[in-house]
Amino acid sequence: MTKRLALVTFGCQMNVHDSQRIEELMLAAGYEIIADVEGADVVILNTCSVREKAEQKLRSEAGRLKKADVILVVAGCVAQQEGERLIKSMPYIDIVVGPDNLAELPALVRDAELGATPAVRTVFDVEDPRFLTNQVREGGVGASAYVTVMKGCNERCSFCIVPHTRGPERYRSARDIVHEVRALVDGGAREVVLLGQTVNSFMDPETPAEIDRDPDESQFPALLRRIAEEAPALDRLRYTSPHPRHLTASLVRAHADLAVLADHVHMPVQSGSDRMLKRMIRRYTREEYVSRVDALRTARPSLTMSTDIIVGFPGETAADFELTLSLVREVGFSALYGFKYSPRPFTPALRLEDDVSNEEKQTRLLALFEVSDALTRANLASMVGTRVEVLIEGPSRPGASTRVGRTRRNEIVHLPGTVGLDAGAVVVAEVARANKHSVEGRLESIKLPASAKVMQTHRRVALPVVQA
Ligand code: SAH
Ligand code: F3S
DSSP, X not given: OXXXXXXXXXXXXXXXXXXXXXXXXXXXXTOEEESOSTTOSEEEEXXXXXXXXXXXXXXXXXXXXXXXXXXXXXXXXXXXXHTHHHHHHOTTOOEEEOGGGGGGHHHHHHHHHTTOOOEEEOOOXXXXXXXXXXXXXXXXXXXXXXXXXXXXXXXOOTTOOHHHHHOSOEEOOHHHHHHHHHHHHHTTOOEEEEEOTTGGGOOOTTSOGGGGXXXXXXXXXXXXXXXXXXXXXXXXXXXXXOOGGGOOHHHHHHHHHOTTBOSEEEOOOBOSOHHHHHHTTOOOOHHHHHHHHHHHHHHOTTOEEEEEEEESOTTOOHHHHHHHHHHHHHHTOSEEEEEEOOOOTTOGXXXXXXXXOHHHHHXXXXXXXXXXXXXXXXXXXXXXXXXXXXEEEEESSTTOSOEEEEOTTOOEEEETTOTTOOTTOEEEEEEEEEOSSOEEEEEEEEEEOOOTTBOSSOHHHHSOEEOO
């Protein structure tokens, strides 16, 4: 009988991408993928450890499965961080597998099914990095696809565990990246999102590093240009997340030159106070961040910006936090992810006292959301009555008659009564109404019909993703 597998994804886009690749690996190994952990023979928890809450979620989810007769796999960042210790504290776990060892999953699961003792695989592939790529097959590509350009992180932001769980930076060759993008476009994908922890620090292992002697130049914009040239049928190109420190003048120029680049950049800032930025080891000032945003907006006036912010970092005073609020207003982010500082193992900030109380962090987070929600609402309200181009991603919920998609500026648009509209279609809609986080529109015309090959479900919704 075909074995059934359920996957639960915690955390970031990188994990969503990894989960999609796990799904493909396990499908190819003969497993059936089901949405619900009840009734599964194998459950894979793809975990996140960036904040403590995310790690707690793994523990409660794994605990819930303790008595079930399943092969339980813990993958991702908690697996990498804890390794053997996970099996010691939760002996009902069968497999612990880090982000660099996912390709071994089908074999590890087979061994577990045959009664093997618990296995732990958490080895970084530093010498010979491997990258999991999209398996392009009929009906298997979504309207939008993630493509990894690099993995790991060489920054040392003092709060962040990612350099520990994902290892040092390793880059794919531009040739391989372009090859994958072309295959996706041929398979019907309209949009590609390039992924990396600091995606714009990309360096092509096949290109000499001379280009980087000029501080205005860098290899990431060269990659964008090459994709634009060699995959001309691609409709939208996005990337996430750039580090402000690597946002060079040549990357800014790419936004002026390349029509395929979407009108949105997500660039984490973390704080508006130089004192905090320094303690966070972000290696830029508030002024530098703002001037880079200004340059991007000069190159692409229609650009929207979103960001990540941490409140209550050690030593953050009320005055520092006010500077964060004033920066958010000054830049006018259209969307924002805010987090309470959470001390993480293996991070430099552990040496600093976590001196902002949880109540104060909560108060600051709510104040931050008040400012950012107002900005989001104002942006969405300004869209009413305008025409926007929407890339359809699928039904708003499984079985719904409303289709949902995104504009080039990354706003979410719901189109009620559009059952016949397929994922991957690019349409023009008139915005009729603004909601809290999205707008509602009326379909006006179809600019590009969907390719018959595109998967008709919204992957990002179909896959359970647990936000921490
Ligand atoms: N460079 C990555 C960032 C990964 S972590 C990227 O691609 O976006 C995502 C966000 O989580 C960070 O930008 C930061 O805002 C937040 N974060 C990271 N460590 C944290 C911690 N210890 N406490 C609270 N928030 C944290
Ligand atoms: Fe983390 Fe900073 Fe890298 S937030 S992923 S150490 S850029």
